[in-house]
Amino acid sequence: MIAPAAVRLGPLRLDLIDTYVSWDNDPEIMRGHGRVQPVDREERLAGLHAQLAGDNAHFTVYDSDDTPVGTITLGVDHAVRAAEFSIALGPEGRGRRLAAPATRAAADHAFDELALRNVLLTVLEPNIAALRAYQRAGFRTVGTRRDSGLWDGEVCNEIIMDMIPTDR
Numbered sequence: 001m002i003a004p005a006a007v008r009l010g011p012l013r014l015d016l017i018d019t020y021v022s023w024d025n026d027p028e029i030m031r032g033h034g035r036v037q038p039v040d041r042e043e044r045l046a047g048l049h050a051q052l053a054g055d056n057a058h059f060t061v062y063d064s065d066d067t068p069v070g071t072i073t074l075g076v077d078h079a080v081r082a083a084e085f086s087i088a089l090g091p092e093g094r095g096r097r098l099a100a101p102a103t104r105a106a107a108d109h110a111f112d113e114l115a116l117r118n119v120l121l122t123v124l125e126p127n128i129a130a131l132r133a134y135q136r137a138g139f140r141t142v143g144t145r146r147d148s149g150l151w152d153g154e155v156c157n158e159i160i161m162d163m164i165p166t167d168r
Contacts, residue, residue, distance in 0.1 A: 139167070
């Protein structure tokens with residue numbers, strides 16, 4: 001068994017725009033997010049500026065060598081102290097057991113720094129690796145949204161998972 005590597009979360013960075021674009025257009029990330037259309041650089045740059053100006057929590061994920069390996073977003077609803085979680089690990093971050101520790105780090109930030117009560121995520125049902133990583137991080141399955149996603153262009157279910165502070 002491969003031991004999980006240490007990760008840290010840092011802010012999104014404008015100088016990493018080309019890396020973010022390459023991750024967004026990576027076939028595995030597109031597949032995992034149910035997207036079929038690539039993102040162009042100008043579109044992603046506009047999105048990055050909006051992310052940097054907004055009040056949600058957006059992070060770059062770094063491995064133990066301080067190499068950027070992915071991104072995380074917590075879409076925060078401050079009124080109800082809840083957030084929706086999303087992660088995208090680029091090719092340099094996959095297969096290294098980084099998803100669960102990165103997810104835990106984001107959950108720690110959500111509960112300890114933002115004082116949230118709940119973090120929710122949805123994952124496409126065929127994405128078994130992601131489901132396992134989220135379970136290792138402490139997320140629990142709370143439901144299924146039927147026929148609401150696309151996996152390799154085919155309709156699939158989304159699994160709804162959430163976490164509260166005591167699940168960590």
